[in-house]
Amino acid sequence: MPRAKAAIIWVALATLIAVAFAVAATSPFLQYRQPVYILAGFAGIAAMVLLLIQPLLAAARLPGLTPRRARSLHRIAGAVLVAAVLIHVGGLWLASPPDVIDALSFASPTPFSLWGVLAMWGTFAAALLAGLRHRLPPRLWRVGHTGLVAGVVIASAAHALLIEGTMGAMSKALLCAAALAATALAIRDLKVWQLLRRRGQADRPSVSDMSKPR
Numbered sequence: 001m002p003r004a005k006a007a008i009i010w011v012a013l014a015t016l017i018a019v020a021f022a023v024a025a026t027s028p029f030l031q032y033r034q035p036v037y038i039l040a041g042f043a044g045i046a047a048m049v050l051l052l053i054q055p056l057l058a059a060a061r062l063p064g065l066t067p068r069r070a071r072s073l074h075r076i077a078g079a080v081l082v083a084a085v086l087i088h089v090g091g092l093w094l095a096s097p098p099d100v101i102d103a104l105s106f107a108s109p110t111p112f113s114l115w116g117v118l119a120m121w122g123t124f125a126a127a128l129l130a131g132l133r134h135r136l137p138p139r140l141w142r143v144g145h146t147g148l149v150a151g152v153v154i155a156s157a158a159h160a161l162l163i164e165g166t167m168g169a170m171s172k173a174l175l176c177a178a179a180l181a182a183t184a185l186a187i188r189d190l191k192v193w194q195l196l197r198r199r200g201q202a203d204r205p206s207v208s209d210m211s212k213p214r
Helices: 003-025 035-058 067-095 097-104 111-131 138-162 169-190 192-203 207-211
Strands: none
Touching: 003 035, 003 169, 035 067, 035 138, 035 169, 067 097, 067 111, 097 111, 111 138, 138 169
């Protein structure tokens, strides 16, 4: 990849991330908030940023990184993502336990809570599946992990967009759109749908099989 194009990609990515954090840091919603609540909020932003970076690493789309290095960073970023989600939810629990209990029990009246809980459990499930990679058939693992991750990104974007909080409306929309686009790009590059098609063809009996006497 030409150096100019690689530089543009890195600058655009860094700018998008920096703006998301900078806008949140200057938000009037931070006034009078507890430090643990602020920490939880920024952990949520970090999780959304990682959902943008993760598919780019999985598909080796970040210039200057070899596929092997990208996969290694993908695993590390996955662990950091789980930690960010735990800090996000744990901080909100310390700030307001009743709200978190309502969200986890799907009793919250706010739609963004539902999407947030779905994204949380999806993240944990994807991380668990990542740990079982060498114990599952490669095709089953790839389809399952990719499907869970795609669901997490969609749920996280809905969660973020429905919240009126510290993230700016424009920067939040751009970050969510970039994460969704990066995920779609990775799915296209990894050709996961072809695995589903092959699985369907393998399960479908052939003409010769159907003609055999039973």
